[in-house]
Amino acid sequence: MQVIMKETKKGSPNGITVNVYVKDQEYDLPESLTKTFLKMGACKMVVAKENKDAGPAPQNKDVEPEKVEKKKKDKKDKEGNDK
16 A cells, blocks of 8 residues: 655564665555554654556558558569569
8 A cells, every 4th residue: 555654653564574665655555554643643644646648559651551551562573473
């Protein structure tokens, strides 16, 4: 869970190691440690920014489908004539 620390605190994300979480820094913490820090008032949740839907990707207008097909046909003709 993404949080920003409101004060520097020590905490253990896994019950084995102890880390120092620094004030004004953003961290991705396990749910249990996040809940502990929230109860203490030591952190605040990061609000996810909403992604704007840009819509479908534009079509590639640099290449015309007819030219692509013609190139494929020309290549096949060359390969067939070389044998």
